[in-house]
Amino acid sequence: MYRELAPYLREKYGGRTQRISISYFKTCPNRDGTVGINGCTFCEETGSGFANRFRNLDVKTQMLEGIKHAKKRYHATRFIAYFQSFTNTYAPLSELEEVYNLPIVDDVVALDVSTRPDAFPNEVAELLKKISIKREIDIFVEFGLESINENTLVSINRGHSVAEFIDAVLSAKRYNFETIAHVILDFPSDSIHDEIACAKLLSAVGIDGVKMHSLYIVPNTPIARDYSKGLFKPLNSDEYVRRAVAFLTHLDPKIVIHRLISTPPAKALWSVKMSAPEAKRRVEEGLKSIGKFQGSDFNYLNGASWRKKFANSQERST
Numbered sequence: 001m002y003r004e005l006a007p008y009l010r011e012k013y014g015g016r017t018q019r020i021s022i023s024y025f026k027t028c029p030n031r032d033g034t035v036g037i038n039g040c041t042f043c044e045e046t047g048s049g050f051a052n053r054f055r056n057l058d059v060k061t062q063m064l065e066g067i068k069h070a071k072k073r074y075h076a077t078r079f080i081a082y083f084q085s086f087t088n089t090y091a092p093l094s095e096l097e098e099v100y101n102l103p104i105v106d107d108v109v110a111l112d113v114s115t116r117p118d119a120f121p122n123e124v125a126e127l128l129k130k131i132s133i134k135r136e137i138d139i140f141v142e143f144g145l146e147s148i149n150e151n152t153l154v155s156i157n158r159g160h161s162v163a164e165f166i167d168a169v170l171s172a173k174r175y176n177f178e179t180i181a182h183v184i185l186d187f188p189s190d191s192i193h194d195e196i197a198c199a200k201l202l203s204a205v206g207i208d209g210v211k212m213h214s215l216y217i218v219p220n221t222p223i224a225r226d227y228s229k230g231l232f233k234p235l236n237s238d239e240y241v242r243r244a245v246a247f248l249t250h251l252d253p254k255i256v257i258h259r260l261i262s263t264p265p266a267k268a269l270w271s272v273k274m275s276a277p278e279a280k281r282r283v284e285e286g287l288k289s290i291g292k293f294q295g296s297d298f299n300y301l302n303g304a305s306w307r308k309k310f311a312n313s314q315e316r317s318t
């Protein structure tokens, strides 16, 4: 019903392939004053690195411990070194080069860096290309878009617009990197039309993969303060599923779905309270109930209205 990650990676790399999360970088331009100082309103203190149980170890040890765990738990045979927390391209080139090389050990097939769209200059792309060639590995670059709605981007203090996202994705694609977008589907300030527009934009720019997230609220964040004052009402799981279904049906079927929903940290004050297996079941039921699947409504590129009106008659006359 949608293009799942595990079989895609298995086919690409010839075995069970597991991402190993690495925490090293500790800030981002939206926190250190370069773009902003308070960060995105939902960002928790580990910059999304809370799930990495080895995050206090050095980079190479995190990788080796992660591999050990993935071999035992998932019988994985291939590994992707995934720099996950904060902005993982935001450091001097010499430091990036040193740190990126540390987790590339035996059976690592790719280096995956998660970053902001406004922190991906050509210099970093060149460095990643150099490492890719020298170490014979693939490069994945994950860009946080979060929402396609400019008003939402301002209200969450994101510090960049959709234009920076498009620019960064097109740049990464010029280097033949695999590009992945992060989107949050249930901002109360977005509507389902924003999610459909987002699916269309991601398809039009040729993104390779998507991580779908749900909003969650953790203590000591600006969004938690607004939530406690009752300034907005989070959406429920039914609405998340409704939006996820609409998003998927409009998404190019080639795009790989890396995740259907976020796993919130235990300390979250609020989340949609839906586990990944439950989200999978409910989204699949939602698709089935309307007789659709990923890409059912992917019919809008390459001059769709001209094609609808004239393509058949053109064929007949030639």
Ligand code: SF4
Pocket: 027, 028, 029, 030, 031, 038, 039, 040, 043, 044, 047, 085, 086, 087, 116, 144
């Ligand atoms: S979500 Fe990412 S970009 Fe936003 S403040 Fe946190 S680390 Fe920075």
